[in-house]
Amino acid sequence: MDAQSSSKGVDGRADNTNGSSTTTPTPKVQQPKPQALPHRSGPSSILVSTRQKGNPILNHIKLLPWEYADIPADYVVGLTTCALFLSLKYHRLHPEYIYSRVRLLAGKYNLRIVLVMVDIPNHEDILKELSKTSIINNLTLILCWSAPEAAHYLELFKSSEHAQPTAIRTQQAQSYKDSLNEFVTTPRSINKTDVTSLISSFGTLQNAINAHPEQLASIPGWGQRKVQQWYNAVREDFRVETAKKSDRSQKHHVSAVDEDEAVLRAVLEESRVSAAEEAARRPPPQEPEEMSEGIMAALARLRDDGG
Numbered sequence: 001m002d003a004q005s006s007s008k009g010v011d012g013r014a015d016n017t018n019g020s021s022t023t024t025p026t027p028k029v030q031q032p033k034p035q036a037l038p039h040r041s042g043p044s045s046i047l048v049s050t051r052q053k054g055n056p057i058l059n060h061i062k063l064l065p066w067e068y069a070d071i072p073a074d075y076v077v078g079l080t081t082c083a084l085f086l087s088l089k090y091h092r093l094h095p096e097y098i099y100s101r102v103r104l105l106a107g108k109y110n111l112r113i114v115l116v117m118v119d120i121p122n123h124e125d126i127l128k129e130l131s132k133t134s135i136i137n138n139l140t141l142i143l144c145w146s147a148p149e150a151a152h153y154l155e156l157f158k159s160s161e162h163a164q165p166t167a168i169r170t171q172q173a174q175s176y177k178d179s180l181n182e183f184v185t186t187p188r189s190i191n192k193t194d195v196t197s198l199i200s201s202f203g204t205l206q207n208a209i210n211a212h213p214e215q216l217a218s219i220p221g222w223g224q225r226k227v228q229q230w231y232n233a234v235r236e237d238f239r240v241e242t243a244k245k246s247d248r249s250q251k252h253h254v255s256a257v258d259e260d261e262a263v264l265r266a267v268l269e270e271s272r273v274s275a276a277e278e279a280a281r282r283p284p285p286q287e288p289e290e291m292s293e294g295i296m297a298a299l300a301r302l303r304d305d306g307g
Contacts, residue, residue: 046158047076052085060151064158072104073112077158080110085150087117088126098130102137113140113157115150180205187229197221198230209234 045065052058052074058066073082084101091098098114105112114134116127127143134141144150183205184195201219202208216227 046154047071049074055085056147057085057150057154060148061155062151063155072106072108074101075115075154076109077154078111078161081113081157081161082109082111083113083115083154083157085115085117086130088120088123089117091126091130092120098133102133102139111140112138113142115153116141116143117147117150118143118145184208184230187226187233189226189229194219194221194226 045067046061047069048058048066049071050068053068069076071082074085075083077083082105084098084105086098102112114130116130118127120126130141133139142153144153180199181192181195184190184198185192197219198208199205202211202215213227213231216222216230217224222230
């Protein structure tokens with residue numbers, strides 16, 4: 001009892017100097033949580049094959065850095081994007097070149113571009129052949145007519161390497177105000193300032209739609225043209241223009257048919273007239289002359305004598 005009482009303090013807790021290791025629980029080892037490694041991005045410069053030394057395109061790549069590298073493609077503009085350069089003038093002399101270069105890629109890239117320099121006048125048939133080759137070999141055919149244009153395409157693909165699909169997606173309105181601005185500014189002459197003036201003058205969109213031209217003309221900054229465009233935009237039926245177009249197309253079709261029939265009738269009439277004129281120019285057929293009675297009697301005597 002004495003030993004136990006001596007080992008406790010005033011408040012009844014165990015003395016920290018004696019047996020602290022036995023009474024205090026050992027804390028558990030905290031394992032670090034695994035962290036996702038950052039995505040390994042590709043090089044920030046355009047990789048250029050040594051085959052492209054002397055290509056004038058390189059003189060026009062100025063917005064992004066580029067460097068030579070040992071790559072199977074001519075240009076690498078992303079982790080999974082490459083480009084092959086092809087001059088139609090060279091392709092006309094060596095048509096097998098592009099096929100050998102495509103085989104060297106061996107499916108290493110997801111987006112495989114064939115950057116075609118159109119430098120010959122008669123290129124339609126060659127481009128048709130290259131289009132078929134692109135479809136079969138999963139290639140993307142891009143045409144350019146100058147070295148600066150080709151360099152711009154390479155810079156554009158490289159700068160868009162990490163762009164999200166939302167970069168080219170139309171931004172939709174997130175609030176009522178944005179939707180209102182988008183709706184009211186559909187006529188070209190009406191801007192966002194006019195939207196504020198319109199709503200402040202009439203209070204609601206319904207009142208603004210039902211307003212008469214005289215009322216709209218009292219809005220500050222609204223002239224006759226702007227009033228007329230807004231009034232027509234909210235009054236015209238959506239199907240009126242389509243019906244007009246269909247009526248015009250039908251009338252045009254009917255008129256075209258009538259014109260064709262008229263031309264056909266004119267041709268037939270002209271052929272009849274020409275046939276009649278040709279028949280009139282021909283000499284009348286000569287009828288066989290009838291034998292005289294003397295000749296017939298002589299022939300009869302000859303038959304009698306011969307008999």
